[in-house]
Amino acid sequence: MTTADTAYLRMENVSKTFGRIQALSNVSLDVRLGEIHALMGENGAGKSTLMKILSGAYLPDPGSAIFIDRNRVSITGPQSAQTLGISIIYQELSLAPNLTVAENIYLGREIARNRFVSRSAMEAGAADILRRLNASFGPRDKVARLSIAERQLVEIARALNFKCRILVMDEPTTTLSERETERLFQLMRQLRSEGMAIVYISHRMSEVYELADRVSVLRDGAYVGTLDRPEIAPETVVRMMVGRDLGSFYKKAHSVGGGPGTVAVRVRDVGDGRRIHGCSFDVHHGEVLGIAGLVGAGRTELARLVYGADHRAGGTIELEGRALDIRTPLDAQKAGIAYLTEDRKQLGLFLDMSVSENLNLGVIEKDSKFGFLDRIMARRRSRKATAALNIKAASSDAAVGGLSGGNQQKVLLARLLETGPRFLILDEPTRGVDIGAKSEIYKLIDEVAKSGMAVAVISSELAEIVGICDRVIVMREGRVAGSLKGSEITQENIMAIATAA
Numbered sequence: 001m002t003t004a005d006t007a008y009l010r011m012e013n014v015s016k017t018f019g020r021i022q023a024l025s026n027v028s029l030d031v032r033l034g035e036i037h038a039l040m041g042e043n044g045a046g047k048s049t050l051m052k053i054l055s056g057a058y059l060p061d062p063g064s065a066i067f068i069d070r071n072r073v074s075i076t077g078p079q080s081a082q083t084l085g086i087s088i089i090y091q092e093l094s095l096a097p098n099l100t101v102a103e104n105i106y107l108g109r110e111i112a113r114n115r116f117v118s119r120s121a122m123e124a125g126a127a128d129i130l131r132r133l134n135a136s137f138g139p140r141d142k143v144a145r146l147s148i149a150e151r152q153l154v155e156i157a158r159a160l161n162f163k164c165r166i167l168v169m170d171e172p173t174t175t176l177s178e179r180e181t182e183r184l185f186q187l188m189r190q191l192r193s194e195g196m197a198i199v200y201i202s203h204r205m206s207e208v209y210e211l212a213d214r215v216s217v218l219r220d221g222a223y224v225g226t227l228d229r230p231e232i233a234p235e236t237v238v239r240m241m242v243g244r245d246l247g248s249f250y251k252k253a254h255s256v257g258g259g260p261g262t263v264a265v266r267v268r269d270v271g272d273g274r275r276i277h278g279c280s281f282d283v284h285h286g287e288v289l290g291i292a293g294l295v296g297a298g299r300t301e302l303a304r305l306v307y308g309a310d311h312r313a314g315g316t317i318e319l320e321g322r323a324l325d326i327r328t329p330l331d332a333q334k335a336g337i338a339y340l341t342e343d344r345k346q347l348g349l350f351l352d353m354s355v356s357e358n359l360n361l362g363v364i365e366k367d368s369k370f371g372f373l374d375r376i377m378a379r380r381r382s383r384k385a386t387a388a389l390n391i392k393a394a395s396s397d398a399a400v401g402g403l404s405g406g407n408q409q410k411v412l413l414a415r416l417l418e419t420g421p422r423f424l425i426l427d428e429p430t431r432g433v434d435i436g437a438k439s440e441i442y443k444l445i446d447e448v449a450k451s452g453m454a455v456a457v458i459s460s461e462l463a464e465i466v467g468i469c470d471r472v473i474v475m476r477e478g479r480v481a482g483s484l485k486g487s488e489i490t491q492e493n494i495m496a497i498a499t500a501a
């Protein structure tokens with residue numbers, strides 16, 4: 001396997017504790033120039049923490065050592081990481097939106113070099129790099145106007161400008177469309193051939209097989225091993241990640257052979273007068289309805305209209321035969337509709353509040369005795385939910401902001417289920433969630449459907465739609481373009497409708 005001789009970067013015996021949580025214990029990792037090195041592991045395995053140590057965001061515990069080109073280095077902060085040629089692109093991008101592209105590319109550099117960079121020199125330099133990256137925007141554009149994919153490109157440009165040799169990308173594709181993802185991969189291959197060392201974190205197995213030269217796996221904060229290209233196989237990686245074989249992945253115990261129950265939700269002619277037009281669908285009790293389509297086809301917009309998050313221009317929504325007058329999310333919640341947002345950071349969780357507080361937020365009213373939350377009930381509830389979804393946190397009093405990305409997603413889902421909805425809409429429920437938790441979430445969806453709940457799932461992962469749904473509607477350009485059921489639900493059929501092939 002790996003010899004230290006060929007490694008450009010070597011992290012040795014790296015440990016990190018947060019209070020009582022040992023996020024990393026004696027992890028070692030070798031990364032070579034000119035390779036894409038995938039770093040894999042379940043939610044909370046320690047991937048982001050390891051990379052934050054590399055980029056100077058966290059200091060490692062004593063005893064840890066980092067070598068670059070065989071020299072021991074000490075990374076004391078983001079500046080020192082930058083000087084050593086290390087750049088990281090986080091799950092949440094970190095640009096200043098009201099500055100221009102050029103200003104962002106040069107941000108912090110004047111200080112590092114201790115000299116002033118003139119605006120024209122800056123813009124010329126930025127233009128050079130943007131050309132190299134094939135960017136469709138210019139140095140003077142404001143970052144606020146750019147899409148997520150374009151902002152990522154600015155971050156990469158920034159890294160190149162720092163003469164970065166080690167580029168870390170932490171789940172860069174979770175919010176990209178397929179085409180944007182493909183472009184990013186092209187760029188990564190280009191950078192690899194130019195000799196850059198790229199560390200790539202993703203929960204999407206298919207991406208890893210497509211891109212990675214080597215894969216290293218972490219489990220529970222410990223290093224499990226590294227695979228070379230020929231050894232990389234799905235079963236092997238999964239077994240290393242979860243420490244066992246996963247068995248059958250998609251559960252579909254509900255309504256198998258039984259046929260769906262009565263109609264629970266009837267949506268007719270819903271639109272917003274702009275992007276979404278005349279959308280109709282039913283969801284039966286005990287059924288999982290998939291809402292498929294390309295990114296931008298209007299799936300989330302449709303869900304938001306049904307949920308009252310955006311203004312509906314027309315149409316009707318019925319739940320169990322009752323016409324609902326939904327104008328706000330609160331109306332929807334009161335009627336028994338719950339919506340899991342795809343955007344957990346901005347809309348979903350209160351990051352400063354504890355796991356327990358977040359979990360109980362949805363039910364405070366139900367439990368309040370004389371205006372106070374029943375603490376014992378609250379604790380019992382959060383313990384149950386934490387166990388059911390295998391949420392990893394130091395304690396239920398730990399702040400949600402300190403949880404790993406996938407575990408935050410689980411908290412959000414658990415909280416929704418606590419409200420006991422009759423119609424559950426899940427928007428990208430497994431985004432950023434590891435493979436073990438994925439199968440737990442599928443099991444949960446299956447269970448709530450079996451209990452008679454009506455469930456709608458929006459997902460960009462076709463395998464997921466095919467694996468868990470009883471019926472699928474496919475959206476295209478703001479309309480319901482077709483529907484599929486039973487054995488008609490295949491990836492090919494969905495794509496054919498989604499692209500009007």
Ligand SMILES: Nc1ncnc2c1ncn2[C@@H]1O[C@H](COP(=O)(O)OP(=O)(O)OP(=O)(O)O)[C@@H](O)[C@H]1O
Nearest residue numbers: 018023043044045046047048049402403404405406
């Ligand atoms: N700032 C922090 N404060 C407290 N605990 C933390 C902090 N950052 C990380 N942790 C804990 O360290 C462990 C590893 O988290 P990390 O974010 O590195 O996981 P990850 O492998 O990146 O997971 P994911 O795939 O979900 O993003 C988790 O148990 C997490 O709760």
Ligand SMILES: [Mg+2]
Nearest residue numbers: 047048404405
């Ligand atoms: Mg992470």
